[in-house]
Amino acid sequence: MVSPHAEGVATLQSMTRTALITGITGQDGSYLAELLLDKGYRVVGMTRRSSTDTRERLTHLGDRIEIVQGDLLDQASLVAALRVAQPAEVYNLAAQSFVPTSWNQPVLTGEFTALGVTRMLESIRQVDPAIRFYQASSSEMFGNITESPQNEGTRFRPRSPYGVAKVYGHFVTVNYRESYGMYAVSGICFNHESPRRGLEFVTRKITDGAARISLGLRQQLQLGNLEAHRDWGFAGDFVRAMWLMLQQDEPQDYVIATGEMHTVREVCEVAFSHLGLDYSDHVVIDESLIRPAEIDRLLGNPGKAKRQLGWEPEVSFEELIRMMVDADVERLRVNPEPVPTAVLPLPHNLSRTG
């Protein structure tokens, strides 16, 4: 952990700072906004125009945050957002973040998740190159792993259009740091989850499914590869690392992970047993959910973040899954909403959303 003194000093320094968060309506955006508000920041979130309200994860923050419109596809809107917000720090969390969708919409994924990073970096260079920049990089970049656990020096061999796009975003961030001396860093984050995780991602799909089954709202849960191994942590812990990365003397990239690996099957075991159920009575394998190119195992080595940032995760794997199950049971008890309409499978089984 960072020493109480160091954290206190950094908090004081940041009291009047403004942060611009892209992707503020997403899981991480909501936790990061909370963290920065607690530290005394003025928080401005960038959202794209939509015909429906996407700010569900932010309602509890009321008018404590400000919103500016902008889209990663439109550079002029990014320049305008920076001019209006005048941030000292930009956290670029916006992306097309669901891996299966990236096989169906590879070009759009590249536009958002790869070129969107360059558009934001160019906009910063134009408006105020002193702005500190955080890029949300991903363990998906490691793909077909060459060593385990993975660290900052491990080779990238991505296995999906999403992973490829994130590699581009990662290297262009490094490049702007090296080319222009900008404070631009990349957090190579392993999977992180929470009760606010999107319903199509596997942990939330399982905790929501187990909660529904326990309440008699459904009987079965369809899943893909139960043997996939991932290093899962709590999103609330991970956003602390993002902030710490922008408070250092020198800009550097860090792996953020728990250093523990579990299988999708273990997520099922913990979630269902927390509700007194046996997952094997309810989980069925749906071949269409198996990915065309799977990553079997990902395990991070957070040693550098621990040593240099004083960062450590505080929520264990079991605590995380139980927290998510409890939140889903509570939510569905109050409002037993129907299972969302399924998305029709397209050829090659590549379109199934969760």
Ligand code: NDP
């Ligand atoms: P989410 O999918 O929950 O949120 C993605 C956000 O990006 C949403 O706010 C979405 O807005 C926004 N967005 C998408 N496209 C655009 C666009 N063209 N212009 C502006 N905003 C856009 O992701 P997470 O919070 O889970 O993840 C945050 C970031 O971290 C992502 O970049 C993700 O790839 C990366 N990451 C996540 C990990 C995880 O385990 N959660 C691990 C490693 C990396 P809208 O509400 O309008 O859809």
Ligand code: GDR
């Ligand atoms: P991931 O997360 O692809 O790692 O990307 P996801 O939860 O979608 O999948 C994790 C693993 O679970 C297996 N799996 C299933 N996945 C989904 N979604 N639905 C299923 O039914 C299912 N059954 C088994 C998958 O095959 C996979 O192996 C997340 C995203 O947040 C990215 O944006 C981020 O970069 C990475 O984590 C790190």
